[in-house]
Amino acid sequence: MPRRLVRIWLLQVKQMSRSSFEMMGAVLLPLLFATLAFYVLRAGTHPHALLGASIGAGLMGTWSTVLFGAGSAIDHQRWQGTLELIVAAPTPLIVVLLSLTLATTTVGIYSLVATMTWGAILFGVPLDLVHPAAFLVAIPATIVALATLGLLMASTFIVLRNANALANTGEFPIWLLSGVLVPVALLPTWVQPVSSLLAPTWGVRALREAALGGSPWRAIGACVLCAAVQLALAAVALRRVERRARDRATLALT
Amino acid sequence: MEPAIEVDGLVRSYSATHGMVRRRRSTVEAVRGVSFQVARGELFGLLGPNGAGKTTTIKILTTLLLPTAGTARVCGLDVVADTRAVRTRIGYVFGGDRGLYDRLSGLDNLRYFAELYAVDPRGLRARIDEVLDLVGLGGREGDRVEGYSRGMRQRLHVARGLLHRPEVLFLDEPSIGVDAVAARELRAVVAHLVEDGTTVLLTTHYMFEADQLCDRIAVIARGSIVAEGTPAQLKDQVADDRVVEVQVFGIGEAEVARVRAITGVTSVIVEDHEQAQALIVHCERSLDVSAEVVAALDGVRVGSIATREPTLEDAYISLVTAAEDG
Ligand SMILES: Nc1ncnc2c1ncn2[C@@H]1O[C@H](COP(=O)(O)OP(=O)(O)OP(=O)(O)O)[C@@H](O)[C@H]1O
Numbered sequence: 212m213p214r215r216l217v218r219i220w221l222l223q224v225k226q227m228s229r230s231s232f233e234m235m236g237a238v239l240l241p242l243l244f245a246t247l248a249f250y251v252l253r254a255g256t257h258p259h260a261l262l263g264a265s266i267g268a269g270l271m272g273t274w275s276t277v278l279f280g281a282g283s284a285i286d287h288q289r290w291q292g293t294l295e296l297i298v299a300a301p302t303p304l305i306v307v308l309l310s311l312t313l314a315t316t317t318v319g320i321y322s323l324v325a326t327m328t329w330g331a332i333l334f335g336v337p338l339d340l341v342h343p344a345a346f347l348v349a350i351p352a353t354i355v356a357l358a359t360l361g362l363l364m365a366s367t368f369i370v371l372r373n374a375n376a377l378a379n380t381g382e383f384p385i386w387l388l389s390g391v392l393v394p395v396a397l398l399p400t401w402v403q404p405v406s407s408l409l410a411p412t413w414g415v416r417a418l419r420e421a422a423l424g425g426s427p428w429r430a431i432g433a434c435v436l437c438a439a440v441q442l443a444l445a446a447v448a449l450r451r452v453e454r455r456a457r458d459r460a461t462l463a464l465t
Numbered sequence: 466m467e468p469a470i471e472v473d474g475l476v477r478s479y480s481a482t483h484g485m486v487r488r489r490r491s492t493v494e495a496v497r498g499v500s501f502q503v504a505r506g507e508l509f510g511l512l513g514p515n516g517a518g519k520t521t522t523i524k525i526l527t528t529l530l531l532p533t534a535g536t537a538r539v540c541g542l543d544v545v546a547d548t549r550a551v552r553t554r555i556g557y558v559f560g561g562d563r564g565l566y567d568r569l570s571g572l573d574n575l576r577y578f579a580e581l582y583a584v585d586p587r588g589l590r591a592r593i594d595e596v597l598d599l600v601g602l603g604g605r606e607g608d609r610v611e612g613y614s615r616g617m618r619q620r621l622h623v624a625r626g627l628l629h630r631p632e633v634l635f636l637d638e639p640s641i642g643v644d645a646v647a648a649r650e651l652r653a654v655v656a657h658l659v660e661d662g663t664t665v666l667l668t669t670h671y672m673f674e675a676d677q678l679c680d681r682i683a684v685i686a687r688g689s690i691v692a693e694g695t696p697a698q699l700k701d702q703v704a705d706d707r708v709v710e711v712q713v714f715g716i717g718e719a720e721v722a723r724v725r726a727i728t729g730v731t732s733v734i735v736e737d738h739e740q741a742q743a744l745i746v747h748c749e750r751s752l753d754v755s756a757e758v759v760a761a762l763d764g765v766r767v768g769s770i771a772t773r774e775p776t777l778e779d780a781y782i783s784l785v786t787a788a789e790d791g
């Protein structure tokens with residue numbers, strides 16, 4: 212099963228990386244974000260503040276890719292006519308959709324790396340990570356965190372209601388909570404417990420702490436744990452999604 | 466040995482909502498109590514007009530839809546209770562351009578679906594080459610699917626459906642939009658599969674295709690099976706007929722009624738062709754009504770006229786017309 216997951220994932224990345232639209236976004240957006248990060252934060256000349264801004268800006272790119280990609284993964288396959296074929300195959304739906312959201316997230320995380328690279332090349336933002344090894348581990352952990360959350364949301368929103376437009380507006384606050392867009396510390400205190408249940412919160416924290424100093428390994432552990440819970444919940448939701456779709460005939464477009 | 470497919474009292478309805486502002490719900494009964502069996506190794510055709518319920522039946526059998534009532538078993542396994550086990554044993558191919566990853570090569574598409582069907586990774590490349598060869602796509606597998614013609618896409622679909630050597634293959638209008646040569650090759654592929662022991666359930670709108678390929682045929686109209694048998698048995702239903710086919714240009718209701726009134730005429734159908742129409746008149750075998758028909762068509766421009774033996778298409782049309790009028 213893991214081998215299958217990885218192969219499907221890689222083929223999906225290949226398919227996505229060949230979309231000129233998505234690729235333009237993946238190349239240009241990080242450039243834009245890096246520029247913004249640099250000019251907005253130029254006042255604070257502390258080099259680590261710049262690195263932090265660079266990471267934050269990069270995550271914004273990741274966030275937008277995952278928000279639109281993972282959230283609409285199911286719809287996109289339906290539109291393409293491949294959803295029926297995926298469901299008709301014996302591999303559990305969760306495995307295919309997880310590799311799909313992993314693929315989206317991979318493209319998204321690439322934009323983090325690209326933003327940091329552009330920042331380094333154009334504006335001399337230092338890349339002196341405090342815990343480089345932890346940073347390298349935090350990247351895949353964050354990929355899994357975002358992908359499983361995206362999968363969970365895509366499936367629960369389908370259970371709750373069918374319209375994807377509504378689903379996307381519902382997703383926005385959840386992504387906000389995960390601290391990808393704004394650091395969790397800046398959110399109102401009453402939402403912070405909710406944030407701490409979301410795996411990306413810990414993934415983002417792990418990335419920041421690995422780059423800027425702190426205890427990244429603890430955050431990585433929490434991230435993996437929360438991701439496992441997200442995945443289990445998504446599996447339950449997806450079973451219901453599949454049954455409902457077979458009942459209501461929503462696997463195909465017609 | 467149990468049959469490959471057993472369908473018993475299958476019912477499926479859809480509920481649809483109409484109107485953006487004032488929402489109304491309505492129910493469409495797409496399949497209304499269909500029963501049939503397909504033996505192992507048989508090639509079974511499901512024929513019927515648009516909207517008859519063919520695709521709905523196939524989607525229930527391929528576990529993509531739940532039946533509203535009734536049961537369906539594939540290889541002895543219930544499609545609702547043993548979904549997973551059914552899925553490993555079947556292949557599903559539908560006509561049209563969709564259902565492929567356009568930006569991947571044909572080869573990568575096959576690799577992808579091979580993973581979904583848990584095809585043994587050892588020998589995968591050999592298996593892919595084998596199915597590519599079978600459908601006649603060898604040599605083009607490295608190209609991206611977005612550059613494929615309609616026929617090539619259809620071949621790739623068939624290759625995809627065969628990768629995991631399914632015991633039962635469902636083909637829903639596989640030859641739609643495929644040119645005559647490619648369609649003939651496709652028929653050869655299907656015949657070859659059946660020779661090798663695969664059970665095939667096929668839908669098509671091309672009667673000669675059904676006549677040539679199918680061991681048995683069920684004709685379905687408005688969600689119910691109206692006839693079932695070998696192509697020869699179905700033809701027998703109209704064997705007592707003689708068919709007069711007249712090419713006409715701009716025939717009206719009045720003339721059709723006049724033709725229908727001729728003694729000995731059992732049915733009259735008008736088919737629209739590109740520039741002309743075909744008036745197909747069934748009459749009793751012992752009579753030749755051509756002269757009366759031409760007389761009844763007074764004032765209409767008439768092209769060629771032919772009297773012939775009934776074909777499967779004639780049998781099909783008379784069955785379906787009877788069902789739809791009734
Ligand atoms: N998802 C759906 N929602 C509502 N009605 C549907 C849906 N799918 C099919 N129908 C209706 O069910 C009936 C049977 O459709 P089906 O697709 O099974 O016919 P078919 O025999 O395959 O026709 P065709 O030859 O055109 O492919 C039609 O009236 C169709 O409009």
Ligand SMILES: [Mg+2]
Binds near residue numbers: 637
């Ligand atoms: Mg159909």
